[in-house]
Amino acid sequence: MSGMPILLSKDVVTRLLVYKDLIPRLEVALGMFSKRDSSEVIQPVRSVIPIQKHNGFLGLMPAYMAYEDTLCTKMVAFYKREKGSSLPSTQATVLLFDPEYGNVLAVMDGDAITAKRTAAVSAISAKLLMPAQSEVLSILGSGHQAFSHYEVFMETFGFKEVRVWSRRREMAERFASTVQGPVTVCSSAKDAVDGADVIVTVTNAVEPVLFGEWVKPGAHVAAVGACRPDWRELDDSLMRNAVVYVDSGEGAATESGDIILSGAKVFGELGEVINGSLPAQRERITVFKSLGMGIQDAVSAKLVFEKWKSTECGTEKKN
Numbered sequence: 001m002s003g004m005p006i007l008l009s010k011d012v013v014t015r016l017l018v019y020k021d022l023i024p025r026l027e028v029a030l031g032m033f034s035k036r037d038s039s040e041v042i043q044p045v046r047s048v049i050p051i052q053k054h055n056g057f058l059g060l061m062p063a064y065m066a067y068e069d070t071l072c073t074k075m076v077a078f079y080k081r082e083k084g085s086s087l088p089s090t091q092a093t094v095l096l097f098d099p100e101y102g103n104v105l106a107v108m109d110g111d112a113i114t115a116k117r118t119a120a121v122s123a124i125s126a127k128l129l130m131p132a133q134s135e136v137l138s139i140l141g142s143g144h145q146a147f148s149h150y151e152v153f154m155e156t157f158g159f160k161e162v163r164v165w166s167r168r169r170e171m172a173e174r175f176a177s178t179v180q181g182p183v184t185v186c187s188s189a190k191d192a193v194d195g196a197d198v199i200v201t202v203t204n205a206v207e208p209v210l211f212g213e214w215v216k217p218g219a220h221v222a223a224v225g226a227c228r229p230d231w232r233e234l235d236d237s238l239m240r241n242a243v244v245y246v247d248s249g250e251g252a253a254t255e256s257g258d259i260i261l262s263g264a265k266v267f268g269e270l271g272e273v274i275n276g277s278l279p280a281q282r283e284r285i286t287v288f289k290s291l292g293m294g295i296q297d298a299v300s301a302k303l304v305f306e307k308w309k310s311t312e313c314g315t316e317k318k319n
């Protein structure tokens with residue numbers, strides 16, 4: 001149906017998008033994507049143009065999921081920021097369409113969607129790939145993704161100890177004093193990951209910050225940053241010795257510096273593990289290389305819109 005799109009702010013999106021609803025929908029979407037049935041899911045690798053003058057990139061991330069009739073695109077600008085810069089490193093907007101008419105139903109803040117859906121996918125990877133008795137979580141980086149990852153990992157799992165390291169110690173301290181629950185601030189990435197069961201890398205690094213020799217046997221790494229073919233977060237030794245899972249094989253082959261530059265072999269997609277067509281090799285060191293997918297934004301936007309229609313939209317009409 002045509003009409004003016006509704007505008008949903010960051011506060012509204014944050015409130016309406018909850019992990020317990022989001023995680024199962026993402027699992028279905030990742031599984032469907034990995035079946036490569038184009039009558040069910042269409043999601044090309046994002047197209048990215050450089051914003052050279054400002055050290056950034058603009059990514060366009062469309063997706064159509066016929067199985068739940070969701071048509072969506074996210075536009076995300078992301079930047080390589082200098083140390084000490086106060087400018088945001090990622091800014092996103094999501095458009096949700098009416099697939100039958102082609103009009104835009106909703107324009108949504110994409111920052112909250114990006115933060116929550118990325119963290120939720122990492123939680124899915126951890127659920128499938130981390131050691132059975134995981135007690136220690138280590139987070140490298142202390143920005144937006146660090147917060148959302150902390151939130152969903154603490155909500156989903158029972159870690160006994162959480163450690164954080166950040167390039168600027170004061171930012172790690174701010175992180176530790178902001179989140180609900182005890183977090184140990186570490187002076188080096190090496191100390192932070194020593195003996196950790198699960199390691200989340202959420203930095204803007206373009207050179208490795210995590211090295212294979214520091215990672216304990218069987219640990220699981222959710223590698224979220226380094227989304228350009230010449231950017232790295234993990235070193236060659238870690239990439240080559242781990243069993244490497246990805247969100248999208250095509251995305252990884254096009255965009256992941258950790259995979260392309262290390263020459264590491266990709267074992268398969270998370271969706272294949274969800275579908276049961278690929279084993280979860282929990283006994284080995286596993287890396288889940290996340291780059292982000294349009295289907296993850298689409299699932300999130302649809303959830304937000306459904307929630308808004310069933311709650312806030314009704315409230316507005318009554319008032």
Ligand SMILES: NC(=O)C1=CN([C@@H]2O[C@H](COP(=O)(O)OP(=O)(O)OC[C@H]3O[C@@H](n4cnc5c(N)ncnc54)[C@H](O)[C@@H]3O)[C@@H](O)[C@H]2O)C=CC1
Nearest residue numbers: 089141142143144145167202203204205225226290291292
């Ligand atoms: N895989 C995915 O789906 C997504 C990935 N990302 C990526 O995740 C990363 C983190 O994103 P945000 O938390 O939003 O960014 P942010 O700017 O809020 O936080 C970045 C963190 O990285 C640290 N950092 C920056 N340069 C560093 C370096 N050279 N070495 C070590 N640490 C460094 C900063 O101090 C900060 O703690 C970015 O690379 C971003 O592009 C973002 C959204 C989705």
Ligand SMILES: O=C([O-])C1=[NH+]CCC1
Nearest residue numbers: 076078227291292293
């Ligand atoms: O999926 C996403 O939105 C992004 N991945 C890397 C930067 C932003």
